[in-house]
Amino acid sequence: MTETLTRRDVLRGSAAGLGALAPPEWAFPALAQGEELVKFTDYPEGWTTDRGPERRRYDIRRIDGPITPTEEFFTTQHHGHPQIDGASFRLKVSGLVDRPKELSLDELRGLGETDLVAGFECSGNRASGMQGSVSNARWTGVPVRDILNHVGVKDSAREVVFLGADHGIEEVEFRGRKYEVDQQYGRSISIERAMSPEPFVATGMNGGPLTVHQGFPLRIIMPGWYGAPNLKWLANIHVQRDPYLGKYQARWYRTLRAEMIGGEMKWVEAAITHMRVKSVVARVSRKGDTVKVLGFVLNDGTPIRSVEVKIDDGAWQKASIDSGQSKYAWKLFTYEWKGASPGEHTIVSRATDVNGNVQPTREELRIKKTRLEDNSQHPRTVMIS
Numbered sequence: 001m002t003e004t005l006t007r008r009d010v011l012r013g014s015a016a017g018l019g020a021l022a023p024p025e026w027a028f029p030a031l032a033q034g035e036e037l038v039k040f041t042d043y044p045e046g047w048t049t050d051r052g053p054e055r056r057r058y059d060i061r062r063i064d065g066p067i068t069p070t071e072e073f074f075t076t077q078h079h080g081h082p083q084i085d086g087a088s089f090r091l092k093v094s095g096l097v098d099r100p101k102e103l104s105l106d107e108l109r110g111l112g113e114t115d116l117v118a119g120f121e122c123s124g125n126r127a128s129g130m131q132g133s134v135s136n137a138r139w140t141g142v143p144v145r146d147i148l149n150h151v152g153v154k155d156s157a158r159e160v161v162f163l164g165a166d167h168g169i170e171e172v173e174f175r176g177r178k179y180e181v182d183q184q185y186g187r188s189i190s191i192e193r194a195m196s197p198e199p200f201v202a203t204g205m206n207g208g209p210l211t212v213h214q215g216f217p218l219r220i221i222m223p224g225w226y227g228a229p230n231l232k233w234l235a236n237i238h239v240q241r242d243p244y245l246g247k248y249q250a251r252w253y254r255t256l257r258a259e260m261i262g263g264e265m266k267w268v269e270a271a272i273t274h275m276r277v278k279s280v281v282a283r284v285s286r287k288g289d290t291v292k293v294l295g296f297v298l299n300d301g302t303p304i305r306s307v308e309v310k311i312d313d314g315a316w317q318k319a320s321i322d323s324g325q326s327k328y329a330w331k332l333f334t335y336e337w338k339g340a341s342p343g344e345h346t347i348v349s350r351a352t353d354v355n356g357n358v359q360p361t362r363e364e365l366r367i368k369k370t371r372l373e374d375n376s377q378h379p380r381t382v383m384i385s
């Protein structure tokens, strides 16, 4: 089912269907002959993405192709990495279903596996971590709706809850009182969303099995959504009538921002779901008198209208965008800057989708009070020698 992904496959895949704005030949390979990396000056010398094995960032300066290597895929979670034995593992499907089941991995795969390229970022991803809580992989697995159709969903079903094998003591606050109880990491979606083609149970990544860090043996992929809903170590799918209000669904992953509602500005608290359009300059290199700026764009899957790059106080200039490997994959963009003068320069990018959503400046994002979902433009500085 899964083919191994070689560098050549990756290049062939990404070159397919490119239009007039195709990136130049030297966009992806590590470094072309005569090409050298340009140093960023916006993080201290020796700054590293390393935060230990529990919370790994992807060093975006290393992006050299559309797929994040498995061992570099970023990772973060609340209760460590549970070690699960794949042979004895059973996925419980319970609640408002006609035939509750405990499915082995083979039975699950037997429902029919497909591939899906999807990237996501942690909703807390931002400039302070060099935007490294982000990655993009080719996932193999089974759509959630195929599992639900296999067990049969009752008419009264409204909510599909995903529970991870990882758990811990959580403080639950109720009217000034606090209770400490053991809870699994849990997330939910509506039955309509669960029956749509996108939600996906991944059994593998990049042609191999899921790693323990990425949720072995099963994880949810919510294409186009932030990291938190992409639940790892999936142990139980539970179908119910009422909304699920676990901490990581109802309280921990929220945003408070001002929004226009019916012509009036209102403070709105909303759950972390779809990714807001974001582009980031990741790598800058130079070949002769041409400086190449490479970055990624990630969003909810809405087609991207443009990525523009601005050098210092210059005008916004259109970058070339790779068509990406799928609707939900991140897209790489490149911009060729000719005649760069020696000295320090600021480079910033901004993405716009076809619905006119424009990546905001940091100033414009002040209407957001809480810190998650920071998709503001991220100016980077480089030294041209």
Ligand SMILES: Nc1nc2c(c(=O)[nH]1)N[C@H]1C(S)=C(S)[C@@H](COP(=O)(O)O)O[C@H]1N2
Pocket (backbone or CB within 6 Å): 073, 074, 075, 076, 077, 078, 079, 121, 122, 123, 164, 165, 166, 185, 213, 214, 215, 226, 227, 228, 229, 230, 231, 232, 233, 234
């Ligand atoms: N079971 C479980 N799934 C989880 C989490 C967790 O703590 N437990 N953390 C979520 C968050 S906040 C993020 S950003 C992503 C990170 O996925 P990754 O480690 O594969 O990059 O996993 C999500 N899924």
Ligand SMILES: [Mo]
Pocket (backbone or CB within 6 Å): 076, 121, 122, 123, 124, 227, 228
């Ligand atoms: Mo996250």
